[in-house]
Amino acid sequence: MTISSSTEIVPKHRILRGIDGTRATFKKTLFVCALLFAALVLIILVMSLLGSEKLPAQASLCALLTFGKSSCGLTGDQDAILFDIRLPRILLGAAVGGSLAVAGASYQSLLRNPLAEPYLLGISNGAAVGTMIALVFMGAHEWSRPLMAFSGALIATLVVYRLAQGRTGATPERLILAGVIVTTFLSSAIVFVTTLMDATRIRSFTFWLLGDLSGSTAKLLWLALFIAISGTLVLAAHARSLNLLMLGERDAFDLGVEVSRVRLIVFIVASLLVGSSVASSGSVGYVGLVVPHLVRLSLGSDNRITVPAAAICGAIFVVVADTIARTIIAPRELPVGAITALIGAPLFVYLLRRR
Amino acid sequence: MLKQHFSQFQTFAGTRRVLALVLSLGLLLTACSKLNNKKTDSQISAHQTTDEAGRTITVPDTVTRFISLAPSLTEIVYAIGAGDGLVGRTSYCTYPAEAQKVEAVGDTLKPSIERIIALRPQIVFVSTASQLEAFTNELEVHHIAVYVTDSHDLEGVFHSIERIADVLGKRPQADELLKQLRGRVSAVAEKVGSRPPVRVFYQVSDEPLYTIGREAFITDLIKRAGGVSVTADIPGAWPKYSAESALAAKPDAIILPTGGSMGDANSNVASALKRSPAVANGRVYKINDDHLSRPGPRAVDGLEDLARALHPEAFNQ
Numbered sequence: 001m002t003i004s005s006s007t008e009i010v011p012k013h014r015i016l017r018g019i020d021g022t023r024a025t026f027k028k029t030l031f032v033c034a035l036l037f038a039a040l041v042l043i044i045l046v047m048s049l050l051g052s053e054k055l056p057a058q059a060s061l062c063a064l065l066t067f068g069k070s071s072c073g074l075t076g077d078q079d080a081i082l083f084d085i086r087l088p089r090i091l092l093g094a095a096v097g098g099s100l101a102v103a104g105a106s107y108q109s110l111l112r113n114p115l116a117e118p119y120l121l122g123i124s125n126g127a128a129v130g131t132m133i134a135l136v137f138m139g140a141h142e143w144s145r146p147l148m149a150f151s152g153a154l155i156a157t158l159v160v161y162r163l164a165q166g167r168t169g170a171t172p173e174r175l176i177l178a179g180v181i182v183t184t185f186l187s188s189a190i191v192f193v194t195t196l197m198d199a200t201r202i203r204s205f206t207f208w209l210l211g212d213l214s215g216s217t218a219k220l221l222w223l224a225l226f227i228a229i230s231g232t233l234v235l236a237a238h239a240r241s242l243n244l245l246m247l248g249e250r251d252a253f254d255l256g257v258e259v260s261r262v263r264l265i266v267f268i269v270a271s272l273l274v275g276s277s278v279a280s281s282g283s284v285g286y287v288g289l290v291v292p293h294l295v296r297l298s299l300g301s302d303n304r305i306t307v308p309a310a311a312i313c314g315a316i317f318v319v320v321a322d323t324i325a326r327t328i329i330a331p332r333e334l335p336v337g338a339i340t341a342l343i344g345a346p347l348f349v350y351l352l353r354r355r
Numbered sequence: 356m357l358k359q360h361f362s363q364f365q366t367f368a369g370t371r372r373v374l375a376l377v378l379s380l381g382l383l384l385t386a387c388s389k390l391n392n393k394k395t396d397s398q399i400s401a402h403q404t405t406d407e408a409g410r411t412i413t414v415p416d417t418v419t420r421f422i423s424l425a426p427s428l429t430e431i432v433y434a435i436g437a438g439d440g441l442v443g444r445t446s447y448c449t450y451p452a453e454a455q456k457v458e459a460v461g462d463t464l465k466p467s468i469e470r471i472i473a474l475r476p477q478i479v480f481v482s483t484a485s486q487l488e489a490f491t492n493e494l495e496v497h498h499i500a501v502y503v504t505d506s507h508d509l510e511g512v513f514h515s516i517e518r519i520a521d522v523l524g525k526r527p528q529a530d531e532l533l534k535q536l537r538g539r540v541s542a543v544a545e546k547v548g549s550r551p552p553v554r555v556f557y558q559v560s561d562e563p564l565y566t567i568g569r570e571a572f573i574t575d576l577i578k579r580a581g582g583v584s585v586t587a588d589i590p591g592a593w594p595k596y597s598a599e600s601a602l603a604a605k606p607d608a609i610i611l612p613t614g615g616s617m618g619d620a621n622s623n624v625a626s627a628l629k630r631s632p633a634v635a636n637g638r639v640y641k642i643n644d645d646h647l648s649r650p651g652p653r654a655v656d657g658l659e660d661l662a663r664a665l666h667p668e669a670f671n672q
Contacts, residue, residue: 051597051599052597052599052600053597053599053600053602053603076630077602077603077605077630080602080630081599081602081603084626084627085598085599085602085627086599207563207595208563212563214562214563214564214595214597214598215562215563326597330597330600331586331589331596331597331600332589332590332591332594332595332596332597333563333595333596333597
C-alpha cells in the first residue's frame with residue numbers, strides 16, 4: 001500500500017529532533033521568510049509590468065516604488081490600468097495563493113496526509129456551493145459571498161473529517177475517499193444550482209468555478225489580504241503543535257498538545273482562508289498541494305518554517321500563473337485555475353516519482 | 356444447503372425468464388419502429404440538402420412537424436408564417452406570444468431528447484454547432500433530420516431565413532419578409548452611412564468582463580448602425596476580455612444589452628470602463644437584449660435601436 005506508507009510525511013526522529021533548538025529555527029525562519037518575501041516583492045514588481053496593455057516600464061516602476069504618489073510621467077489612463085486594475089488583481093492573486101497554500105500545508109500536517117488539499121478534499125467545492133447560494137438567493141448583500149463561502153468550507157471540512165473517522169481512527173485512504181465523496185456530492189449540488197440560474201450567467205459561472213481573478217472588487221481584496229496574513233500568523237503560531245501532530249494525535253496528546261483545540265483552530269482558520277479565496281476568485285486548484293510539498297522538499301518539514309514559507313511561495317505561484325493567464329492570449333483571458341492545474345499536475349507527478 | 360442452492364437456481368431461472376421477456380419485447384418494439392419508419396419513408400419523399408454547418412442532411416419534401424431549439428429560430432418560423440407546424444420549442448422561446456402555447460422540450464443547452472422523439476418531428480432546427488454531435492446521431496437514428504444554422508452577420512441571418520423557408524416550403528413569405536427587412540436596413544444605412552462611425556464597446560457581462568468578437572453577428576450590426584466595435588478583431592464570438600484593454604480602448608459609447616429575458620442583469624458598466632469617454636459623456640445605452648442576442652428577424656429592431664443610440668441626431672430631423 002503506497003498510500004499508507006506515505007502516511008508519515010516526515011520520519012519520527014526528524015520531527016523529534018526539530019523540537020529542540022527553537023532559537024536556531026526562529027533565526028532560520030526569519031532569514032528564509034525575509035528572503036522569500038523579497039522574492040515575492042520583486043516578482044510582484046516585475047509582473048506589474050506585464051499585461052495586455054503595454055505600459056512604459058521605467059515610469060511604471062517609478063510610480064510603483066513611490067506607491068503612486070508621483071505619476072512619473074504616466075498618463076491618467078496608464079495610472080488607472082496600473083493601480084486600479086493590474087496591481088489589485090496581483091495582490092488578490094497573492095492573497096489567494098498564500099491562503100490556499102497555508103491551508104494545504106496545515107491540513108497535511110493535521111490530518112497526517114500528504115494528499116490533503118482544499119480542492120481534493122472537497123473544501124473548495126463547499127465554499128463554491130456557499131458562494132453560489134449567496135449569489136443566486138442573496139444577490140444584494142455584499143458580505144453574503146465571503147460569509148457563505150466560509151460556512152460552506154467549514155461544513156465541508158467537518159463532514160469530510162467525520163466521514164474519515166473509522167473505528168480505528170482516520171486512515172489516509174478513508175480521508176481521501178471521504179474527500180472524493182464530498183467533492184462529487186458538492187459538484188452535483190453546483191450543477192443543480194447552475195440549472196436554477198439564468199442561461200446568460202452560466203458561462204461566467206463556469207469561468208469562475210475554474211478559478212478566475214479578474215472580477216476582483218476592492219472590498220474583497222482587503223478582506224482576502226487581511227485573512228491571508230492573519231490566518232498565516234495564527235497557523236504559524238500553532239506550528240509547534242502541528243509538528244507534534246504529525247506523530248499522530250495520541251502521541252501529540254501525550255507530549256502536551258491540546259489536540260482537539262488545535263484541530264478546531266486549524267479547521268476554522270483554514271476554512272476562513274479557503275472561504276475568502278473562493279469567494280473572491282473561485283476554486284483555484286493544486287496550489288494547496290504543490291506549494292507545501294515543494295517547500296518541504298527544499299526547506300524541510302518543520303512547520304515553523306513550512307507554514308510561513310508556503311504562504312509566500314503560494315503567493316508567488318498564483319501571481320506568476322495569473323500573469324500567464326492574463327497575457328498569453330491577450331487581450332482575451334484564461335481562468336487562472338487552468339494554468340495552476342496545468343503547471344501543478346505535472347509538477348506533482350514529478351515530485352511523486354522523485355521520492 | 357441443497358434447498359438454498361435450489362432456491363438460488365429458481366431465482367436465477369426467474370431472472371432468465373424476465374430477461375428473455377424483456378429481450379423479446381425489445382426486439383418486437385424495434386421491429387415495429389422499423390416497420391413504422393419504412394412506412395413513413397415510403398409515404399413521404401425526401402431530398403438531400405446541406406445545412407449552414409456544411410452537413411449533408413435528408414429533408415422530407417413536405418415538412419409538417421418540426422421543433423426549434425433556439426429563440427431566434429422560433430421567431431423566424433413564426434415570421435415566415437410556418438408557426439402551425441412547430442410542435443416543440445425551448446423554454447427560452449417566448450416570442451411571439453403564440454410560441455408559448457407550443458410544448459417546451461427543455462432549454463437550449465439541455466433539451467430532453469426523449470420528449471423530442473416523442474413529439475415525432477421530421478426535422479429539428481438548431482442554432483449553433485456546439486454540443487451537437489451525440490445529440491444529432493441519436494436523432495438521426497430515429498430518422499429525424501437536424502438543420503444547423505450558423506450566422507455571423509446580418510446577411511447570414513437573412514440567409515438562414517431563406518434556407519429555413521426553403522425547408523418549410525414558405526419561400527414566397529420569406530421573400531416578402533426579407534424585402535421588408537432589407538428596406539428597413541437600407542433606411543438605417545441612408546441615415547447613418549455618411550456619419551463618422553462611433554467607437555463602441557459592447558458589454559455582454561460586467562463580472563467577469565465578456566464582450567463580442569469577430570464572429571458575433573452583433574459586430575456587423577454595430578457597423579451597419581454607424582458604429583465600430585472596439586473588439587471587432589478579437590477572435591471568437593464571445594471572448595472574455597482583459598479589463599485593462601477595455602480601459603485602454605476608450606470607447607465613445609457603451610452598449611449594455613439588458614432587459615427582455617435577461618431581467619435587470621448586466622445593467623451596470625464594468626468598473627474598468629468607468630473612466631471611459633462614453634461614461635464621461637453619458638453615452639451608455641441599455642438596449643433590449645432580445646433584439647440583439649437573437650439572430651432572427653428582430654435583429655433589425657436591434658439595428659434600429661443601435662442606430663438611434665449611436666446617431667440620435669440622424670433621427671431627429
